[in-house]
Each structure stands twice: as C-alpha cells, then as structure tokens.
Amino acid sequence: MVVHTDYLWFNTKQRQEFVRITDQIATIVQKSGVKDGTVLVSAMHITAGVFVNDWETGLIHDFQVWLEELAPAGRDYRHHQTGEDNADAHLKRTVMGHQVMLPITGGALDLGPWEQVFYAEFDGQRKKRVVIKVMGI
Amino acid sequence: MVVHTDYLWFNTKQRQEFVRITDQIATIVQKSGVKDGTVLVSAMHITAGVFVNDWETGLIHDFQVWLEELAPAGRDYRHHQTGEDNADAHLKRTVMGHQVMLPITGGALDLGPWEQVFYAEFDGQRKKRVVIKVMGI
Amino acid sequence: MVVHTDYLWFNTKQRQEFVRITDQIATIVQKSGVKDGTVLVSAMHITAGVFVNDWETGLIHDFQVWLEELAPAGRDYRHHQTGEDNADAHLKRTVMGHQVMLPITGGALDLGPWEQVFYAEFDGQRKKRVVIKVMGI
Numbered sequence: 001m002v003v004h005t006d007y008l009w010f011n012t013k014q015r016q017e018f019v020r021i022t023d024q025i026a027t028i029v030q031k032s033g034v035k036d037g038t039v040l041v042s043a044m045h046i047t048a049g050v051f052v053n054d055w056e057t058g059l060i061h062d063f064q065v066w067l068e069e070l071a072p073a074g075r076d077y078r079h080h081q082t083g084e085d086n087a088d089a090h091l092k093r094t095v096m097g098h099q100v101m102l103p104i105t106g107g108a109l110d111l112g113p114w115e116q117v118f119y120a121e122f123d124g125q126r127k128k129r130v131v132i133k134v135m136g137i
Numbered sequence: 138m139v140v141h142t143d144y145l146w147f148n149t150k151q152r153q154e155f156v157r158i159t160d161q162i163a164t165i166v167q168k169s170g171v172k173d174g175t176v177l178v179s180a181m182h183i184t185a186g187v188f189v190n191d192w193e194t195g196l197i198h199d200f201q202v203w204l205e206e207l208a209p210a211g212r213d214y215r216h217h218q219t220g221e222d223n224a225d226a227h228l229k230r231t232v233m234g235h236q237v238m239l240p241i242t243g244g245a246l247d248l249g250p251w252e253q254v255f256y257a258e259f260d261g262q263r264k265k266r267v268v269i270k271v272m273g274i
Numbered sequence: 275m276v277v278h279t280d281y282l283w284f285n286t287k288q289r290q291e292f293v294r295i296t297d298q299i300a301t302i303v304q305k306s307g308v309k310d311g312t313v314l315v316s317a318m319h320i321t322a323g324v325f326v327n328d329w330e331t332g333l334i335h336d337f338q339v340w341l342e343e344l345a346p347a348g349r350d351y352r353h354h355q356t357g358e359d360n361a362d363a364h365l366k367r368t369v370m371g372h373q374v375m376l377p378i379t380g381g382a383l384d385l386g387p388w389e390q391v392f393y394a395e396f397d398g399q400r401k402k403r404v405v406i407k408v409m410g411i
Contacts (some may be wrong), residue, residue, distance in 0.1 A: 001138045001275045003310040003411055005379050038139040038177055038270055040312055040375050044386030046327050052235060053183050053227055058215035062224050063231075066208065071340065080333035087336050090327055094337075098326060099375060101177050101236060103270040105142050110268055112181030131384055133312055133377040135410070136272070137140055138275045173277040175314055175407055189372060190320050190364055195352035199361050203345065204322030224349075238314050238373060240407040242279050247405055273409070274277055 004032035004134040010048075014126035018060050019119040020048075021130075025102065026109050028132050035107045039137015042099035044131055047089035047123035049096035055116040067092045078104050089122035104136055141169035141271040147185075149261035155197050156256040158187075158267070162239065165269050166250035172244045174273015179236035181268055184260035186233035192253040204229045216240050226259035233257050241273055278306035278408040282338035284322075292334050293393040295404075297326075299376065300383050301407050309381045311410015316373035318405055320399035321363035329390040332335035341366045363396035370394050378410055 006023065007030045021041070029039055041050050053059070070091075077087030100117065103110040119130060143165045145158060153212060158178070165174055178187050190196070206227075212222030237254065240247040280302045284293060295315070297408050303313055327333070344365075351361030374391065379386040393404060 001411055005310070005377070005384070007252070022140075036142070037272065040377060042375065042377065044389060046386070046388050051231065053231065054216075056216060056219060058218055059224060059227055062214045062216050066228055069205065070344065079328075079330060079336050081332055082330060087333060090333055091337070091340055094325065094327065094370060096231060097234065097371065101179065101238060101375060103142070103177060103179065103268050105270075107146070112183070112266065114183050114278045115181060129386065131377050133379075133384075135311065137138055146364045147302055172277070174409065190368065191353075191357060195355055196361060196364055199353050200365070203336060203365055207344065233368060234371065238316065238375060240279070240314060240316065240405050242407075247279070247407075249320070249403065251320050252318060252322065 002032060002034050006132040008130045009127060010119055010121060011127045012121045014063065015124050017121045017124055020055055020116055021119050022117045023115055025132065027107060029104055029134055032134040034104055034134050034136035037104045039102045039104060040099060040133040041072035041117060042131050045128040047086055047093055048128055049093040050100055050130060051096045051118050051120055052115050053102050054114055067095060070095055086123040089116060092122045096124045138274060139169060139171050143269040146264060147256055147258060148253065148264045149258045152261050153201065154258045154261055157192055157253055158256050159254045162254055165242055166246060168269055169271040171241055171271050171273035174241045176241060177236060177270040177273050178238045178254060182265040184223055184230055185265055186234045186235045186257035187237055187267060188231040188255055189237050189252050191251055204232060207232055223260040228267045229259045258263055276306060276308050279346055280406040283401060284393055284395060284403045285401045286395045287291045289398050290338065291395045291398055294329055294390055295393050296391045299391055299406065303378055303383060303408055306408040308378055308408050308410035311378045313376045313378060314373060314407040316393060316405050321360055321367055322402055323367040323372045323394035324374055324404060325370045326374050326389050327395055328388055340370060344369055357394060360397040363364040
C-alpha cells in the first residue's frame with residue numbers, strides 16, 4: 001500500500017475566486033505511483049472549499065450569485081464581534097463543501113466526462129493551503 | 138490491501154428522482170471480499186448527487202420541495218446562455234452532496250439504524266454513472 | 275495496512291448542540307498506530323452531522339441562526355405525517371454535511387491552523403453514535 005502526501009498553495013488576487021485544480025491533482029496522482037485507489041483533496045483553511053462541478057464560466061458566475069443569496073456578506077454576524085469580517089465565507093464554504101475524494105483507476109483520476117475539481121476561495125488575498133492524500137496500490 | 142472498483146448505471150424516468158442504492162452497494166462490498174475498510178460512492182455526472190438519509194416518502198418529498206426553494210429551476214441563469222437549461226440541477230446536487238464514504242466492518246456496511254444511501258438525479262432521462270471504490274483488508 | 279474502527283457516543287442536553295470532537299479523534303488516531311493515512315468520521319444518525327470549521331462561539335451562533343433560516347423548524351413538513359417532528363433536522367444536517375475525511379501525517383491529524391472537528395446534533399437528548407475508521411500505514 002502506498003500513501004503519498006502533497007500540498008497545493010494558493011494566494012488569490014480576488015477575495016472570492018474559483019480555481020480549477022484538476023490537472024495539478026492528476027499530476028500528483030501520477031507522481032505517487034498509485035494505480036488503484038483514492039485521493040483526498042481537502043482545504044486546510046476554514047473559509048475555503050474544494051468541490052467538483054462544471055468548468056463553465058457562466059455556471060461559476062451562477063454559483064457565486066447563488067452563494068451570495070444563501071449566505072450574504074455584510075450582515076451583522078456575531079463572529080464579527082471578534083474583529084473578523086468573514087463569517088459569510090465560513091457559511092459559503094460549508095455550502096460548497098471543503099473536500100472531495102477522487103477515485104483512481106488504471107493510474108489516473110477516474111472522473112466523469114464533465115467532472116472538474118475546483119478550489120473555492122471565499123476570503124483570499126493571502127496564502128492558503130490544500131492537502132492531498134493519495135492512497136492505494 | 139484490496140481495492141475493488143465497480144460502477145452503477147442509472148437512466149431515470151423522471152427528470153428529478155431519488156433512487157435508494159443501499160442494497161446494490163452492500164452487494165458490491167460483499168463481492169469485493171473486503172472485511173474492514175471503506176467504500177466511496179460518487180456520482181460521475183455533475184447534475185446528480187449521492188447522499189445518506191431516511192427512506193421515507195414524505196421526507197423525500199420535503200427534500201425536493203426544499204431544494205426547489207433553495208435553488209429554483211427556471212431562473213435566468215447565465216449557464217443557460219450556453220444552451221443548457223439545468224443550472225438549478227448543478228446547484229441542487231451541491232446542496233445534497235455528490236459522494237459519500239461508507240465504513241465497512243465485519244464484511245458489511247457499518248451503517249446506523251436509519252441510514253440509507255440514495256442516488257439523487259436532478260437532470261435525468263439519460264444514462265449516468267456512479268463509481269464505487271471499495272478499499273480495505 | 276492498518277484499519278482501526280472506533281465509535282463515539284453522544285447524548286446532548288439540548289436538542290441542537292455543536293460539540294467539538296477534535297481531541298477525541300486525535301486520541302483514536304494515536305491509538306490506531308497509523309502514521310500516514312486518513313480517518314473517516316461519520317454520523318450514524320440521519321439528524322446529526324459532522325463538520326470542520328472554526329471553534330468560535332460567535333460563529334457557532336451564526337451557523338445556527340443561518341440554518342434556522344435555510345431549513346426552519348415548525349413547518350408543515352410531509353415527514354411529520356409519520357408522527358415525527360424533526361424534518362428540519364434532516365435538512366440542517368444535509369447543509370452541514372454528515373462526515374469528514376481527515377488526513378493523518380507523521381502519526382497525527384494533518385489539520386490547518388484553525389480546523390476543528392465538530393459533531394452537530396439537530397435532534398438530540400437521546401443516545402447517538404459516530405463511527406471512526408482509521409486507515410493507513
């Protein structure tokens with residue numbers, strides 16, 4: 001059994017930004033030598049997420065508009081009494097999810113035709129990390 | 138260590154349909170020979186989900202009404218400028234989640250008394266796939 | 275390869291309560307002897323969740339207020355025709371998620387600086403269980 005650990009670093013220009021990371025994950029899987037197994041991709045910061053969905057600019061816009069409706073910024077959140085201003089980012093990342101498990105078959109990511117992996121930043125403009133854990137044979 | 142891969146195919150009659158798949162997953166786990174480990178069950182299409190909840194018709198109805206409120210169909214989504222009409226399906230599957238990890242103990246799914254696994258279709262009436270990856274000893 | 279299974283029991287005083295469980299999970303990981311791998315932490319009851327976020331009282335309050343808006347109690351849910359009164363708990367746990375996979379590196383949980391694991395009870399005051407499955411080398 002092989003267990004391979006890696007990390008990806010992000011420092012987005014925008015406060016909120018979705019970054020496609022499918023290719024980076026595929027490269028890490030290849031480097032691990034795992035032919036059959038899974039890879040965990042998990043945000044290590046609690047105002048960021050990781051999700052699988054479509055690589056289509058319009059839909060990414062729809063996601064961001066929708067998240068603003070479900071979990072608006074600028075409300076009088078109690079979390080802000082600590083001096084923070086990012087309670088909405090904690091809620092938004094909860095809706096999107098903060099981690100995915102991707103199957104590996106035949107040495108490659110076993111994804112459906114439109115599945116793409118994204119890092120979802122909701123409070124960026126600073127360094128943040130994602131952990132990748134490949135496990136298998 | 139054993140890694141066993143399988144797939145389930147769906148082609149629902151309704152556009153939106155929740156299908157209980159606990160028994161199919163249990164059969165695949167048995168076939169894998171894994172006695173102790175986990176099984177990943179993950180939708181390979183980005184307008185479908187996989188979730189664990191109650192097998193009760195009323196609650197399934199409540200879920201569907203609730204999802205329609207949170208992520209309504211028929212809005213002027215930007216994704217629809219591509220010719221698609223299913224942006225709401227992408228959002229709904231995000232709320233429900235698109236994958237679960239189920240524990241295996243003593244050669245069987247180690248589920249709580251009411252846990253049932255469902256495939257959640259939000260844009261059906263076509264062939265779609267779920268990947269199952271059993272890992273363990 | 276090591277696979278180690280454990281369970282945590284909860285019986286909260288409040289109907290809705292978020293309980294920090296990071297330390298209990300860390301202890302189980304240590305007990306397992308796994309140095310490199312993952313641990314699945316999954317609620318076995320369908321009105322409870324497990325999530326990773328901030329250990330800050332104000333934010334926990336914000337989460338609970340927000341969940342009440344997204345999935346209010348006291349509505350005329352169809353699930354209640356069975357005699358139940360907890361449909362909202364099923365919905366709330368779906369928003370928060372019911373399981374997490376935590377990476378293990380160097381024999382310890384490989385968490386970001388603010389990541390804390392919580393058990394989220396939405397229909398408590400009775401005994402409920404969480405399953406923990408540690409896998410690795």
